Amino acid sequence: MATHPANDTANDPQDGWSLPAWTYRDAEFHALELERIFRPSWQVVCHTSDIAGPGDWHTLEYCGESVIVVRGRDDVLRAFTNVCRHRGSRLVDGVSGCAKKLVCPYHAWTYDLDGRLTGVPDSASYPTLDKGKSGLVPVELEIWRGFIFVRLEDDGGPSVAQMMAPYEAMVEPYRFEELSALGRVTLRPREVNWKNIGDNYSDGLHIPVAHPGLTRLFGKGYGVEAESHVDRMWGAMVDRPSANWSERLYQRLLPPVPHLPEERQRYWLYFKIWPNVAFDIYPDQVDFMQWLPVGPTQSLIREISYILPDDRREMRAARYLNWRINRQVNAEDTALITRVQQGMASRSFSVGPLSEKEVCLRNFCSRVRDVIPEARSEQQPAAGWSRA
Numbered sequence: 001m002a003t004h005p006a007n008d009t010a011n012d013p014q015d016g017w018s019l020p021a022w023t024y025r026d027a028e029f030h031a032l033e034l035e036r037i038f039r040p041s042w043q044v045v046c047h048t049s050d051i052a053g054p055g056d057w058h059t060l061e062y063c064g065e066s067v068i069v070v071r072g073r074d075d076v077l078r079a080f081t082n083v084c085r086h087r088g089s090r091l092v093d094g095v096s097g098c099a100k101k102l103v104c105p106y107h108a109w110t111y112d113l114d115g116r117l118t119g120v121p122d123s124a125s126y127p128t129l130d131k132g133k134s135g136l137v138p139v140e141l142e143i144w145r146g147f148i149f150v151r152l153e154d155d156g157g158p159s160v161a162q163m164m165a166p167y168e169a170m171v172e173p174y175r176f177e178e179l180s181a182l183g184r185v186t187l188r189p190r191e192v193n194w195k196n197i198g199d200n201y202s203d204g205l206h207i208p209v210a211h212p213g214l215t216r217l218f219g220k221g222y223g224v225e226a227e228s229h230v231d232r233m234w235g236a237m238v239d240r241p242s243a244n245w246s247e248r249l250y251q252r253l254l255p256p257v258p259h260l261p262e263e264r265q266r267y268w269l270y271f272k273i274w275p276n277v278a279f280d281i282y283p284d285q286v287d288f289m290q291w292l293p294v295g296p297t298q299s300l301i302r303e304i305s306y307i308l309p310d311d312r313r314e315m316r317a318a319r320y321l322n323w324r325i326n327r328q329v330n331a332e333d334t335a336l337i338t339r340v341q342q343g344m345a346s347r348s349f350s351v352g353p354l355s356e357k358e359v360c361l362r363n364f365c366s367r368v369r370d371v372i373p374e375a376r377s378e379q380q381p382a383a384g385w386s387r388a
Contacts, residue, residue: 002221002222002223002224002225003204003223003224003225003356003357003359004223004224004225004226004359005225005226005359005362005363006226006227006228006359006362006363012366012369014365014366014369014376015354015362015365015366016353016354016362017351017352017353017354017365018351018352018353018354018361018365019195019351019365019368019369019375020350020351020375020377020378020379020380021343021344021345021346021349021350021351022350022379022380023195023368023372023375024193024195024196024296024297024341024344025193025296025297025341025344025345026296026380027295027296028383028384028385028386029296029372029374029375029386030193030293030295030296031386032372032374032386033194033293033372034063034064034293036371036372037275037368037371037372038062038063038152038275038276038293039063039151039152039153040151040152040153040154040155040157041151041157041274041275041276042142042149042150042151042159042160042163042273042277043060043062043149043150043151043276043277043290043292044147044148044149044277044288044290045058045059045060045067045069045079045148045149045150046058046069046096046147046148046181046185047146047147047148047179047180047181047306048077048143048146048147048148048177049146049179049180049181049306050096050181051069051070051071051077051096051148052071053071053098054071054072054073054075054113055070055071055073055098055099055100055113056070056071056096056097056098057069057070057071057092057096057097057098057099058095058096058148059082059092059094059095059096060150062292062293063152065081065082065152066081066082066083066090067079067080067081067082067139067150067152068080068081068082068091068092068102069141069148069150070099070102070113071113072112072113072114073113073114074114076114077141077143077148078113078114078115078138078141079138079139079140079141079148079150080115080136080137080138080139081136081137081139083136083137084104084106084107084109085109085117085134085135085136085137086104086106086107086109086120087106087107089104089105089106089107091103091104091105091111091136095185099113100113101113101118101119102136103119107121108121109121111135111136115135115136115138116131116135117131117134117135117136118131139151139152140152140154142159142160142161144159144160144161144164145171145176145177146176146177146178146179147176147288149277158229160273163227163229163230163273163274164230164271164273166227166230167230167232167271170269171271171281173259173260173261173264174259174260174281174286175259175308176286178308179286179306179307179308180306180307180308180309181304181305181306182285182304182305182306182307182319183304183305184304185302185303185304186301186302186303186304187300187301187302188300188301188303188330189294189298189299189300189301190291190298190299190300190301190334190337190338191297191298191338191341192297192298192299192337192338192340192341193293193296193297193299193341193344194276194291194292194293194299195364195368196299196337196340196341196344197276197291197299197301197337198272198275198276198291198364199340199361199364200333200336200337200340201231201270201272201278201289202224202226202231202233202272202360202361202364203358203360203361204222204223204224204233204357204358204360205355205357205358206336207222208220208222210332210333210336211329211332213242213244213247213325213328213329214235214329216242216243216244216247217235217237217238217242217247217251217268217325218235218236218237218238218268219238219240221235221236221238222234222235223235224357224359224360225359225360226359226360226362226363228363229273229274230271230272230273230274231270231271231272231360231363231364232269232270232271233269233270233271233272233360234267234268234269234270235267235268236263236266236267236268237251237266237267237268246321246324246325246328247321247325249317249321250318250321250322250325251266253314253317253318253321254266254283254284254314254315254318255312255314255315255318257283257284259308260283264283265283266283267283268280268281268282269281269282272360274367275364275367276290276291276292277289277290278290280326282322284307284315284318284319284322285305285306285307285319285322286305286306286307287303287304287305287306288302288303288304288306289301289302289303290302290303297341305319305323307319350378350379351378374386
């Protein structure tokens with residue numbers, strides 16, 4: 001397995017150790033993560049093709065907030081908190097829709113698609129109302145290669161484009177901007193801390209142990225590396241036919257992809273963007289996956305596949321087989337992270353040593369310790385520690 005460390009690894013005595021187990025179950029630590037890690041981080045909402053026309057909207061819920069991204073009549077995409085400025089009611093329900101205006105279902109306050117407050121029933125009875133200052137609250141938005149990201153707070157951190165800058169040439173051939181959705185977003189609740197999902201995603205050491213299918217496909221050619229804000233994983237398919245029929249047919253039926261260079265024709269590529277957004281890039285499709293914290297030991301995984309137009313029967317079959325292969329991988333990973341979360345509850349476990357090959361986990365643990373220094377404490381502090 002190939003491994004490459006992050007370029008800015010510091011000489012920290014804790015670099016060779018995992019985060020302590022208590023940080024995977026403590027409510028106060030969870031609250032600080034929401035405030036210091038998730039509110040300032042970029043979160044993927046959808047692709048621009050998902051909200052292609054004026055009035056189309058998509059929502060994302062996290063950190064106790066609901067964010068709505070809507071396309072205006074001027075074709076501009078904007079993001080707002082999904083909250084009426086009158087009494088705080090949610091404006092829209094569901095994950096997507098289309099509207100000429102955003103009308104609050106409580107008192108019919110009406111907002112244009114650009115967020116301006118345009119209608120208030122009996123407005124003369126509100127002596128303190130200033131319509132010009134009562135539009136929807138904007139949320140920062142970035143479009144990176146067709147994918148729409150939002151962040152609730154700006155802490156001076158890099159943009160998505162800046163984080164992915166080392167890999168732009170690698171991503172460019174996949175034509176992200178031209179993708180369209182294959183199906184709908186799948187939501188998968190998991191009774192684990194969000195960090196367990198991310199740790200597992202970037203862990204290359206468990207591939208030959210717990211994923212026989214991936215091992216059959218890639219042999220020993222699975223690699224991992226860590227940049228300061230991005231993990232990359234990759235694997236080139238071996239020429240040997242798999243003993244598993246789904247994998248063997250995928251190897252056989254996956255057709256040539258004209259827009260990809262030769263070395264990417266049978267190559268799987270993965271990126272994890274700090275702290276919880278991942279892109280799984282295959283010759284046949286591109287998936288995004290995102291694991292959102294719900295509680296100290298609960299998470300929600302959002303995922304969806306995107307494709308380029310291709311009506312070849314071989315390509316349709318390859319996409320179905322890809323789904324079958326990764327459904328098995330997901331089942332294996334779910335069992336693994338559940339076992340880890342259960343072990344994190346044991347008083348016998350605090351921290352574990354990290355291999356020099358676990359470059360992504362080393363980098364992630366270092367970043368969390370920088371953001372929340374209390375993560376350096378091996379033992380769980382007494383209740384109320386976060387308010388001290």
